Amino acid sequence: MTTPAFPVATIVGYPRIGRRRELKKAIEAYWAGKTSLSELELTAHELRNFTRERLVELGLGRTDASIPETFSFYDQVLDVTAAIGAVPPRFAGFEGLDLYFTLARGVGDIAPLEMTKWFDTNYHYLVPEIGPDTAFALSSRRVIDQFLEAKAAGFVTRPTLVGPVTYLLLSKAAEGAPADFNPVDRLDDVVAVYAQILAELADAGAPWVQLDEPGLVTDNIDIPAAAVTDAVKRAYDVLTSGKRPAILVTSAFGALRDNFAALAASNVEAIHVDLVHGAQPAAADGLATKTLVGGVIDGHNIWRADLGAKFDQLEALRALGAAQVTAATATSLQHVPHDTADEKWQDAELDANLHAWLAFADQKVVEVVTLARGLVQGREAIADEISASQEALASRAAANGVQVASVRERTAALSESDFHRGTYADRAAAQEEKLNLPPLPTTTIGSFPQTIDIRRARAAHARGELSTADYESAMRDEIKRVIELQESIGLDVLVHGEAERNDMVQYFAELLDGFAVTTNGWVQSYGSRCTRPSILWGDVSRPEPMTVRWATYAQSLTEKPVKGMLTGPVTIMAWSFVRDDIPLGDTANQLGLALRDEVNDLEAAGIGIIQVDEPALRELLPLRREDQQAYLDWSVGSFRLSTAGVRPETQIHTHLCYSEFGEVIGAIDGLDADVTSIEAARSKMEIVPELSEAGYARGVGPGVYDIHSPRVPSVEEVTELVELAADGVPGNLLWINPDCGLKTRGYAETVPSLEHLVAATRAVREKIAK
Numbered sequence: 001m002t003t004p005a006f007p008v009a010t011i012v013g014y015p016r017i018g019r020r021r022e023l024k025k026a027i028e029a030y031w032a033g034k035t036s037l038s039e040l041e042l043t044a045h046e047l048r049n050f051t052r053e054r055l056v057e058l059g060l061g062r063t064d065a066s067i068p069e070t071f072s073f074y075d076q077v078l079d080v081t082a083a084i085g086a087v088p089p090r091f092a093g094f095e096g097l098d099l100y101f102t103l104a105r106g107v108g109d110i111a112p113l114e115m116t117k118w119f120d121t122n123y124h125y126l127v128p129e130i131g132p133d134t135a136f137a138l139s140s141r142r143v144i145d146q147f148l149e150a151k152a153a154g155f156v157t158r159p160t161l162v163g164p165v166t167y168l169l170l171s172k173a174a175e176g177a178p179a180d181f182n183p184v185d186r187l188d189d190v191v192a193v194y195a196q197i198l199a200e201l202a203d204a205g206a207p208w209v210q211l212d213e214p215g216l217v218t219d220n221i222d223i224p225a226a227a228v229t230d231a232v233k234r235a236y237d238v239l240t241s242g243k244r245p246a247i248l249v250t251s252a253f254g255a256l257r258d259n260f261a262a263l264a265a266s267n268v269e270a271i272h273v274d275l276v277h278g279a280q281p282a283a284a285d286g287l288a289t290k291t292l293v294g295g296v297i298d299g300h301n302i303w304r305a306d307l308g309a310k311f312d313q314l315e316a317l318r319a320l321g322a323a324q325v326t327a328a329t330a331t332s333l334q335h336v337p338h339d340t341a342d343e344k345w346q347d348a349e350l351d352a353n354l355h356a357w358l359a360f361a362d363q364k365v366v367e368v369v370t371l372a373r374g375l376v377q378g379r380e381a382i383a384d385e386i387s388a389s390q391e392a393l394a395s396r397a398a399a400n401g402v403q404v405a406s407v408r409e410r411t412a413a414l415s416e417s418d419f420h421r422g423t424y425a426d427r428a429a430a431q432e433e434k435l436n437l438p439p440l441p442t443t444t445i446g447s448f449p450q451t452i453d454i455r456r457a458r459a460a461h462a463r464g465e466l467s468t469a470d471y472e473s474a475m476r477d478e479i480k481r482v483i484e485l486q487e488s489i490g491l492d493v494l495v496h497g498e499a500e501r502n503d504m505v506q507y508f509a510e511l512l513d514g515f516a517v518t519t520n521g522w523v524q525s526y527g528s529r530c531t532r533p534s535i536l537w538g539d540v541s542r543p544e545p546m547t548v549r550w551a552t553y554a555q556s557l558t559e560k561p562v563k564g565m566l567t568g569p570v571t572i573m574a575w576s577f578v579r580d581d582i583p584l585g586d587t588a589n590q591l592g593l594a595l596r597d598e599v600n601d602l603e604a605a606g607i608g609i610i611q612v613d614e615p616a617l618r619e620l621l622p623l624r625r626e627d628q629q630a631y632l633d634w635s636v637g638s639f640r641l642s643t644a645g646v647r648p649e650t651q652i653h654t655h656l657c658y659s660e661f662g663e664v665i666g667a668i669d670g671l672d673a674d675v676t677s678i679e680a681a682r683s684k685m686e687i688v689p690e691l692s693e694a695g696y697a698r699g700v701g702p703g704v705y706d707i708h709s710p711r712v713p714s715v716e717e718v719t720e721l722v723e724l725a726a727d728g729v730p731g732n733l734l735w736i737n738p739d740c741g742l743k744t745r746g747y748a749e750t751v752p753s754l755e756h757l758v759a760a761t762r763a764v765r766e767k768i769a770k
């Protein structure tokens with residue numbers, strides 16, 4: 001076949017939730033039964049066409065396959081599951097988009113697919129369940145239909161799918177599969193369906209297809225690197241042998257290492273390399289006939305690029321001898337907000353600075369288009385743009401607040417003793433005497449349901465329609481209600497419920513110096529849920545206490561202990577856009593100190609238990625083993641810095657969720673918290689033996705209630721989990737709690753679930769006492 005020209009400028013993917021979260025609103029309205037399927041399809045269709053038009057306006061070509069089709073109703077991995085029909089048997093009877101959403105959300109007793117994070121981002125995908133008997137067949141033609149939809153509107157775009165090797169690397173073995181089974185064993189069967197999709201795309205007239213293979217850059221626990229490379233060779237041998245569009249394989253999140261040579265030797269027509277997170281690849285046989293797509297613009301952070309340095313990288317790529325070098329983003333832009341033009345930052349100086357320093361998705365498309373113009377017309381043609389980008393960087397380095405002497409002096413003066421508390425034995429004795437809790441104390445993780453009323457009140461306050469006094473009074477009423485509810489349910493250690501927090505990271509970013517927050521900077525976290533990652537632009541400090549008045553108000557309402565509730569330094573960083581001008585470890589220590597001040601103030605205000613959440617501890621773990629220890633050192637260190645200033649009798653809790661923590665058990669121990677609550681219900685307490693095998697011997701609260709679905713677990717179910725936990729954890733160390741906070745749940749399921757948790761705990765306590 002004659003290879004069609006590859007566009008000189010492209011992006012790996014683009015945000016799909018909509019500039020004002022139109023898709024989120026449409027999907028949630030459909031789920032709520034407020035709109036029909038055809039209304040949802042219409043909104044999605046309009047959004048896709050709007051996106052295509054916008055990308056053309058920003059400089060991508062209308063008919064040269066430079067626009068990738070990366071729309072998804074929920075998740076790009078789920079899209080492949082639906083396309084190849086890899087549906088676990090428990091979903092039999094569902095069809096079409098309802099099957100798709102049921103896979104994502106479950107219904108009744110049918111558990112959804114598990115959700116886990118996508119590489120080192122804050123995006124979460126749905127984990128396919130693949131067994132030896134999973135039947136694969138082309139089951140959804142959405143990818144083909146969307147290409148035809150674009151064509152009908154006058155575009156020639158580039159259909160995109162998660163590639164087959166990555167899809168299987170990200171899958172888990174279905175329940176009941178033999179212990180030695182790995183989903184990658186099914187590569188040939190899966191590839192056969194991909195081949196069918198490619199043939200249909202060719203029939204539909206698609207010149208190019210994009211297969212995303214970010215899985216090729218990571219170290220996999222179960223599969224040696226050589227076996228992954230072998231899978232790449234097998235898959236792309238088959239996929240390039242039939243009727244098909246030209247194939248672009250993208251990588252993202254790191255270097256392809258040996259997989260680069262394997263792809264170069266294959267018959268794919270274009271290879272994308274991530275030059276932001278990975279080094280320049282070595283020359284490889286086979287490149288002379290291929291396009292090398294240089295992923296030089298960061299799709300995972302929001303800083304404006306130095307276009308001169310990026311252009312140098314593209315020129316260096318030319319030295320590898322590929323037929324063509326083109327410009328692109330390093331990853332999909334789904335991890336950044338749409339457009340800086342949608343923002344107005346509060347103070348004039350910050351507003352001017354951030355508009356000059358930042359590039360959201362639309363600005364990044366323009367950066368790629370500019371670099372591509374340089375590739376075609378020569379560096380001189382983009383000299384003005386290069387100078388402007390370098391001036392912006394220089395202004396950032398010199399701006400007020402970027403380097404704050406008092407913050408630097410404080411971190412420079414840190415010594416080893418700032419990171420240590422006394423021995424756990426002494427602390428435990430002092431805490432037991434002070435807190436006097438029953439065996440198997442019950443607690444929750446922090447948040448209670450964020451009701452529509454709470455969110456409306458906050459939105460009204462933000463619009464200036466509700467005074468600060470009235471807003472705060474509404475939040476205090478909510479706290480009072482939540483304290484009374486917990487007392488009536490019979491929980492032992494209470495929480496204030498976090499009603500006043502829009503988000504567990506953004507809330508703190510709004511109160512700390514060195515951060516900026518956005519109004520419309522939504523980024524999809526999973527499905528219809530979004531966050532607005534804060535922008536960490538300067539040295540961090542805490543101008544005043546952030547949570548003390550809410551915590552002391554809550555504590556004033558009850559005799560029972562109320563936990564102080566903070567988000568830890570690592571999680572604040574993981575869920576914000578971080579600086580690229582100083583090492584992450586330096587920012588972590590700045591945050592550690594700011595939080596230490598808050599922890600100490602909470603203690604001084606009479607709060608005896610303080611929880612510092614680190615759900616993202618695993619998330620920032622580098623994808624390559626060789627980089628992991630250095631990360632663990634600074635991340636664990638910053639947590640310890642935040643918590644080591646308290647007296648022995650003050651009990652420090654931490655909370656972990658959203659990831660599998662098996663790989664970082666040593667780090668959990670290293671946090672040196674007195675009590676660690678950790679997601680465990682869905683995995684049936686898998687983490688409990690892992691912790692004890694690793695020698696963890698402090699308090700632990702493995703989750704006994706899966707808060708990810710509206711299902712109310714029965715007393716018997718919870719009892720079973722409590723007993724399982726009690727088998728693996730000594731009675732004096734075991735805490736009973738849900739998997740995570742309740743902010744995404746409603747009261748209808750929260751109240752009976754917590755009642756069951758308390759009843760189950762009481763039953764097990766009695767058994768143990770006998």
Ligand SMILES: CN1c2c(nc(N)[nH]c2=O)NC[C@@H]1CNc1ccc(C(=O)N[C@@H](CCC(=O)N[C@@H](CCC(=O)N[C@@H](CCC(=O)O)C(=O)O)C(=O)O)C(=O)O)cc1
Nearest residue numbers: 122455456458459502503504505525528529530531575744
């Ligand atoms: C625990 N997780 C979190 C991650 N990252 C964070 N930064 N925060 C997290 O909690 N990463 C890993 C996981 C991901 N999980 C989630 C879970 C839930 C959400 C979620 O519910 N997001 C909400 C938005 C939350 C928020 O910012 N709320 C604001 C604004 C609320 C809002 O939309 N207001 C409306 C007006 C209100 C109305 O009239 O109804 C508006 O502005 O239009 C607030 O409470 O003030 C979501 O809806 O997507 C995300 C990640």
Ligand SMILES: N[C@@H](CCS)C(=O)O
Nearest residue numbers: 445446447613615741
């Ligand atoms: N304290 C937070 C932790 C979520 S990971 C909450 O309860 O929502």
Ligand SMILES: [Zn+2]
Nearest residue numbers: 615657740741
């Ligand atoms: Zn959690």
